[in-house]
Amino acid sequence: AQSVTQLGSHVSVSEGALVLLRCNYSSSVPPYLFWYVQYPNQGLQLLLKYTSAATLVKGINGFEAEFKKSETSFHLTKPSAHMSDAAEYFCAVSNTGGFKTIFGAGTRLFVKA
Protein backbone atom coordinates (compact mmCIF):
# COMPACT_ATOMS: atom_id res chain seq x y z
CA ALA A 1 0.00 0.00 0.00
CA GLN A 2 1.09 3.53 -0.64
CA SER A 3 0.51 6.63 1.41
CA VAL A 4 1.56 10.24 1.59
CA THR A 5 2.00 12.43 4.65
CA GLN A 6 2.25 16.17 4.39
CA LEU A 7 3.66 17.75 7.51
CA GLY A 8 1.87 20.92 8.42
CA SER A 9 -1.63 21.72 7.24
CA HIS A 10 -0.71 25.42 7.15
CA VAL A 11 2.55 27.14 6.33
CA SER A 12 3.03 30.90 6.47
CA VAL A 13 5.99 32.73 4.97
CA SER A 14 6.85 36.31 4.18
CA GLU A 15 7.09 37.47 0.61
CA GLY A 16 10.62 36.84 -0.63
CA ALA A 17 11.31 34.14 1.95
CA LEU A 18 12.09 30.49 1.31
CA VAL A 19 9.14 28.17 0.84
CA LEU A 20 9.47 24.63 2.20
CA LEU A 21 6.53 22.23 2.08
CA ARG A 22 7.20 18.79 3.49
CA CYS A 23 6.07 15.48 2.08
CA ASN A 24 6.95 11.95 3.16
CA TYR A 25 5.76 8.89 1.35
CA SER A 26 5.39 5.21 2.01
CA SER A 27 5.66 2.72 -0.83
CA SER A 28 6.76 -0.89 -1.11
CA VAL A 29 7.80 -0.34 -4.72
CA PRO A 30 9.65 2.52 -6.41
CA PRO A 31 7.23 5.41 -6.40
CA TYR A 32 6.34 8.13 -8.78
CA LEU A 33 5.84 11.37 -6.90
CA PHE A 34 4.01 14.54 -7.79
CA TRP A 35 3.27 17.98 -6.45
CA TYR A 36 0.08 19.76 -7.41
CA VAL A 37 -1.23 23.24 -6.64
CA GLN A 38 -4.87 24.16 -6.24
CA TYR A 39 -6.29 27.66 -6.26
CA PRO A 40 -9.75 28.31 -4.79
CA ASN A 41 -12.61 26.69 -6.68
CA GLN A 42 -10.28 25.26 -9.30
CA GLY A 43 -8.90 21.89 -10.25
CA LEU A 44 -5.35 20.82 -9.54
CA GLN A 45 -2.39 21.93 -11.60
CA LEU A 46 0.75 19.83 -11.89
CA LEU A 47 3.84 21.59 -10.52
CA LEU A 48 6.37 18.83 -11.03
CA LYS A 49 6.87 15.10 -10.98
CA TYR A 50 9.56 12.57 -10.11
CA THR A 51 9.68 9.45 -12.23
CA SER A 52 13.02 7.81 -11.30
CA ALA A 53 15.27 10.03 -13.38
CA ALA A 54 17.08 12.93 -11.71
CA THR A 55 16.42 13.17 -7.99
CA LEU A 56 16.21 16.95 -8.11
CA VAL A 57 13.18 17.91 -10.11
CA LYS A 58 12.44 21.39 -11.35
CA GLY A 59 8.90 22.46 -11.99
CA ILE A 60 6.89 25.45 -13.01
CA ASN A 61 6.78 28.81 -11.23
CA GLY A 62 10.25 28.37 -9.75
CA PHE A 63 9.39 25.35 -7.61
CA GLU A 64 11.60 22.32 -7.24
CA ALA A 65 11.60 19.15 -5.20
CA GLU A 66 14.22 16.61 -4.22
CA PHE A 67 13.58 12.90 -3.98
CA LYS A 68 15.45 11.39 -1.03
CA LYS A 69 14.98 7.65 -0.87
CA SER A 70 16.81 7.28 2.44
CA GLU A 71 14.42 9.71 4.06
CA THR A 72 11.37 8.70 1.99
CA SER A 73 10.83 12.38 1.38
CA PHE A 74 9.91 14.62 -1.52
CA HIS A 75 9.88 18.14 -0.10
CA LEU A 76 8.84 21.09 -2.25
CA THR A 77 10.88 24.29 -2.18
CA LYS A 78 11.00 27.70 -3.76
CA PRO A 79 13.79 30.20 -2.99
CA SER A 80 11.61 33.28 -2.89
CA ALA A 81 7.87 33.33 -2.22
CA HIS A 82 5.51 35.52 -4.20
CA MET A 83 2.06 36.59 -3.16
CA SER A 84 0.68 34.61 -6.08
CA ASP A 85 2.05 31.39 -4.55
CA ALA A 86 -0.63 31.46 -1.88
CA ALA A 87 -2.66 28.31 -2.53
CA GLU A 88 -3.21 24.72 -1.45
CA TYR A 89 -0.45 22.27 -2.30
CA PHE A 90 -0.86 18.52 -2.58
CA CYS A 91 1.81 15.85 -2.66
CA ALA A 92 0.82 12.62 -4.41
CA VAL A 93 2.22 9.17 -5.16
CA SER A 94 1.57 6.42 -7.66
CA ASN A 95 3.56 3.45 -8.92
CA THR A 96 4.19 1.42 -12.02
CA GLY A 97 1.64 -1.23 -11.29
CA GLY A 98 -1.06 0.89 -9.79
CA PHE A 99 -2.98 3.47 -11.71
CA LYS A 100 -4.40 5.40 -8.81
CA THR A 101 -2.91 8.59 -7.51
CA ILE A 102 -2.89 8.85 -3.74
CA PHE A 103 -2.97 12.36 -2.35
CA GLY A 104 -1.73 13.83 0.87
CA ALA A 105 -4.00 15.94 3.02
CA GLY A 106 -2.68 19.15 1.54
CA THR A 107 -0.79 22.15 2.89
CA ARG A 108 -2.20 25.64 2.72
CA LEU A 109 0.53 28.18 1.95
CA PHE A 110 0.02 31.74 3.15
CA VAL A 111 2.31 34.51 1.90
CA LYS A 112 2.55 37.68 3.98
CA ALA A 113 3.42 41.02 2.44
Added chain:
Amino acid sequence: GAVVSQHPSRVICKSGTSVKIECRSLDFQATTMFWYRQFPKQSLMLMATSNEGSKATYEQGVEKDKFLINHASLTLSTLTVTSAHPEDSSFYICSAREGGTGAGAAFFGQGTRLTVV
Protein backbone atom coordinates in the same frame (compact mmCIF):
# COMPACT_ATOMS: atom_id res chain seq x y z
CA GLY B 1 0.63 19.33 -20.38
CA ALA B 2 -2.52 17.55 -21.37
CA VAL B 3 -5.85 19.31 -21.06
CA VAL B 4 -8.88 17.97 -19.24
CA SER B 5 -12.09 19.94 -19.46
CA GLN B 6 -14.90 19.58 -16.95
CA HIS B 7 -18.39 20.98 -17.32
CA PRO B 8 -20.26 22.62 -15.71
CA SER B 9 -18.02 24.51 -13.32
CA ARG B 10 -20.91 25.32 -11.04
CA VAL B 11 -24.41 23.92 -10.69
CA ILE B 12 -27.28 24.43 -8.29
CA CYS B 13 -30.07 21.89 -8.28
CA LYS B 14 -33.13 21.05 -6.26
CA SER B 15 -33.16 18.15 -3.86
CA GLY B 16 -34.36 14.99 -5.60
CA THR B 17 -33.16 15.89 -9.06
CA SER B 18 -30.20 14.44 -10.94
CA VAL B 19 -27.13 16.26 -12.16
CA LYS B 20 -24.68 15.20 -14.85
CA ILE B 21 -21.06 16.33 -14.90
CA GLU B 22 -18.89 15.84 -17.98
CA CYS B 23 -15.17 15.27 -18.12
CA ARG B 24 -13.34 15.42 -21.44
CA SER B 25 -9.72 14.84 -22.37
CA LEU B 26 -9.15 17.39 -25.12
CA ASP B 27 -5.82 16.45 -26.63
CA PHE B 28 -5.23 12.85 -25.65
CA GLN B 29 -7.11 9.61 -25.27
CA ALA B 30 -7.87 8.47 -21.77
CA THR B 31 -8.88 4.86 -21.31
CA THR B 32 -9.11 5.56 -17.61
CA MET B 33 -10.46 8.60 -15.81
CA PHE B 34 -10.91 9.24 -12.13
CA TRP B 35 -13.61 11.01 -10.17
CA TYR B 36 -12.82 12.72 -6.89
CA ARG B 37 -14.84 14.49 -4.29
CA GLN B 38 -13.36 17.26 -2.20
CA PHE B 39 -14.88 18.63 0.96
CA PRO B 40 -13.98 22.14 2.10
CA LYS B 41 -10.38 22.45 3.22
CA GLN B 42 -9.77 18.74 2.74
CA SER B 43 -7.89 16.55 0.34
CA LEU B 44 -9.30 14.72 -2.64
CA MET B 45 -11.23 11.56 -1.99
CA LEU B 46 -11.20 9.09 -4.86
CA MET B 47 -14.75 8.03 -5.62
CA ALA B 48 -14.31 5.78 -8.61
CA THR B 49 -12.16 4.80 -11.53
CA SER B 50 -13.91 5.15 -14.86
CA ASN B 51 -12.91 2.62 -17.53
CA GLU B 52 -13.73 3.17 -21.18
CA GLY B 53 -16.15 0.57 -22.41
CA SER B 54 -16.63 -1.18 -19.10
CA LYS B 55 -18.06 -0.66 -15.65
CA ALA B 56 -16.53 1.81 -13.27
CA THR B 57 -14.67 0.63 -10.21
CA TYR B 58 -15.99 2.28 -7.07
CA GLU B 59 -14.07 2.89 -3.88
CA GLN B 60 -15.35 1.42 -0.67
CA GLY B 61 -18.23 3.36 0.76
CA VAL B 62 -19.22 5.06 -2.48
CA GLU B 63 -22.75 4.25 -3.63
CA LYS B 64 -22.58 3.17 -7.25
CA ASP B 65 -26.32 3.59 -7.73
CA LYS B 66 -26.08 7.15 -6.48
CA PHE B 67 -23.05 8.17 -8.46
CA LEU B 68 -23.47 6.77 -11.95
CA ILE B 69 -20.38 6.80 -14.12
CA ASN B 70 -20.35 6.31 -17.87
CA HIS B 71 -17.20 6.23 -19.98
CA ALA B 72 -18.56 5.81 -23.46
CA SER B 73 -15.55 7.02 -25.41
CA LEU B 74 -11.82 7.52 -25.03
CA THR B 75 -12.29 11.22 -24.41
CA LEU B 76 -15.46 11.47 -22.33
CA SER B 77 -16.55 10.29 -18.91
CA THR B 78 -19.69 11.45 -17.13
CA LEU B 79 -20.69 11.41 -13.49
CA THR B 80 -24.39 11.60 -12.71
CA VAL B 81 -25.45 12.35 -9.16
CA THR B 82 -28.89 10.79 -8.93
CA SER B 83 -31.63 11.98 -6.59
CA ALA B 84 -29.30 14.58 -5.17
CA HIS B 85 -29.60 15.66 -1.55
CA PRO B 86 -27.99 18.56 0.31
CA GLU B 87 -25.31 16.24 1.71
CA ASP B 88 -24.16 15.60 -1.86
CA SER B 89 -23.15 19.25 -2.12
CA SER B 90 -19.44 19.25 -2.73
CA PHE B 91 -16.66 19.97 -5.17
CA TYR B 92 -16.27 17.19 -7.72
CA ILE B 93 -13.10 16.86 -9.77
CA CYS B 94 -12.21 14.51 -12.59
CA SER B 95 -8.77 13.56 -13.81
CA ALA B 96 -7.16 11.55 -16.56
CA ARG B 97 -3.71 10.06 -16.75
CA GLU B 98 -1.45 10.55 -19.70
CA GLY B 99 0.15 7.44 -21.05
CA GLY B 100 -0.53 3.98 -19.74
CA THR B 101 1.72 3.76 -16.72
CA GLY B 102 1.88 5.12 -13.23
CA ALA B 103 4.58 7.53 -14.37
CA GLY B 104 2.05 9.57 -16.21
CA ALA B 105 0.89 12.58 -14.28
CA ALA B 106 -2.78 13.05 -13.66
CA PHE B 107 -4.33 16.09 -15.27
CA PHE B 108 -7.36 17.57 -13.69
CA GLY B 109 -10.50 19.24 -14.80
CA GLN B 110 -11.47 22.59 -13.36
CA GLY B 111 -13.87 20.99 -10.92
CA THR B 112 -17.62 21.30 -10.47
CA ARG B 113 -19.14 22.98 -7.46
CA LEU B 114 -22.45 21.22 -6.81
CA THR B 115 -24.95 22.83 -4.48
CA VAL B 116 -28.15 20.97 -3.71
CA VAL B 117 -30.91 23.11 -2.22
